[in-house]
Amino acid sequence: MLVVGTVIGAGFASGREIVAFFGVTPSPWVALLCAAITFVMCAVFLLVGEKANADDLGKVNARIGGRADALLNIVMLFNSAISLAAMFAGFDSLFSEFYPLKPLYSIVFAIISVLIVTKGLDGLIKCNVALVPALALVIVFVTLSSITEPMTSPFTAVNALRSLTYIGMNMMLAASVLTTIHGLSKKQIFIASGVTAAIVGALVLLIILALGSSCAGEADMPIVAMSSRLGKIVYGFAVFAVAAGILTTMLTAHVALTEWLDGIVGHKLLSAFCTAAVCLALGFMGFKTVVDVLYPVLGVLGVVYFAINLFYLFPHRDASVKRFRRGKVTRLPMRDGDGSKY
Template identity: 25%
Template sequence: MRNVFKVLQISFTYIGTVVGAGFATGQEILQFFTQYGRNALFTILISTLLFVWLGTKLMVLSHRIQARSYEDVNLTLFGPKVGGYVSLFTLAVIICVNSVMLAGAGSVFAEHLNMHYQTGLLITIFGSYLIINRGMNAILNLNSLVVPTMLVFTCFILWDTLQLPTTTMAFTYISDKPLYSAISSSFLYGAFNLAMAQAVLVPMGASMPNEKVIRAGGWIGGVLIGGMLYAGHIALSAHMPGIIQFEIPMGQIAYGLGFAIQLIYILLIFSEIFTTFIADIYGVTLQIKQRVSIHPKLIVMAIMLFCFLMSQFGFKSLVSILYPLFGLFSFAWLILLVKIKLDDQHPIHPTPPAGDYSHFPLKKTSVKKASEHS
């Protein structure tokens, strides 16, 4: 029973990390899938397979090298020299994506709760700071509450959509965009979300008791992410093209479920954004702590201040510009994750850094201690 609980914690935290601002609000699904019409039914399957296969592989790799943060994984994938630079770039990317998460939270407050955008940002920052200081267990427990509720309400959204005469739009709508563009979009989506989720998946995989638990949690989480993608795509397709104009399209669709259900769903969207935001900042803080001797609370406050300033550009504009750009970088990372072999006969060990790291802008610490602890 203890292992079953761990499996559910892994799967729910996996879902909660991927289902962030863009996913929960519907903007990601519109940008990467729904705009391609019925081709999305095939491309969502591609992304789902990536989540099941490579998300699990990432956690297993982290468990075997007992990674302290995603930097240890990048050192293993890219080597000690290039891996250091990749980690720095990943750090910048994840912090920028956190800005998108924060902007999404502000949009939820402004568009659906009749509160000021800035008020939403400040409430999110304050609540996140309290949870992050409680560590990984608090993040796991929070996702264990939010994600199951989100799954249930996603089913409500799908059920309501199936009653509409436009339900078949997901299967009949023909986009003028080429098939190769839709396929590449699905790979970029999977690569981007996995690269961003490593901030949480890596420390979570390293902290789990065994690989069987990790594999079961990864497979369940990946499949459920795919199911939520299909549900969101079907719902959004039924309301095309008018749904494109909204910052929070899934929230708009929830109007059809009645006021009480709509309000709960809006709060759930915020909760999903919130859980991803705190998980990513937690992972980034671990990575920065490996490089500098600064108290973690100061690191968290500095990251949040940067995210607050970036979020002033608005949610929709940040999603449409930053996500495809970062997806290209993530694709190279994904290829290396695919290529690395997890041989049970010859377990992977951490790649120790070599050479002089004085040229890095931040102080580098060795990952050799990770293998000693394991």
């Protein structure tokens, strides 16, 4: 469930990501390809975690990137900043359905985030795993209830490329967790990757079919828009589930940014405030704009980050030299021309 929880977040649950990458009537074949890519990327990140044997992302990046680890850290911080901005904007979009008070909602939750991150209430962040079943059930119920006669587009090479960047974006969000997991056998890694891929593929397929059966794709949060047609109770559950997902994703991203800046300025409250202020300003672009414009950029960066991790798993040409320097290679006895040792 931990692996699944790191992939399925608030953006996924809202349905906006699917529209941003594939349009309002994607091909159902996208779901199958997304599942396959999820399996590969999930397995690679878990295998990297096993090989790197590190407890935090900074150490993992140092081992896979060498001298370029600072660049990898910047990429991951940029990812966290965009995610935090999207979550702030997400609160505005979600609660403005009840009463239009933009940007008051995002400002309030930015203040709440600063207070929580400063106090270090890690338990609230870890509850993301407990929310996964609720998020998944809401998606399944709302989408199944919305599917009638879906309209879909043909599968194209562009769909294939966007499937790669879409999963790359989601897996980069998950990489900070997956690459720090070690102690799993290869069998456990492949089983976890397979289960994650199956769940992601099934949910993507349901969202695609539901989008093709309605006009909800034009809304900021399609899943919430679909639920509004299913009665107040279902609508309430959908809003609560998405809000909870936004909250935990927001805290996870904010903690990463705060810890980075705190390491520079040495003041946690100031770090939390400054990072929240910058991301809040970015979030004023609106949830739909942030997701539609900036998430594809994260997708490209996610694919590059995955490629670097994949390269790390292969033995390097200078590996034997490094092993020799560490005393792990025994020099073979040399022989002269007549075959005698010297």
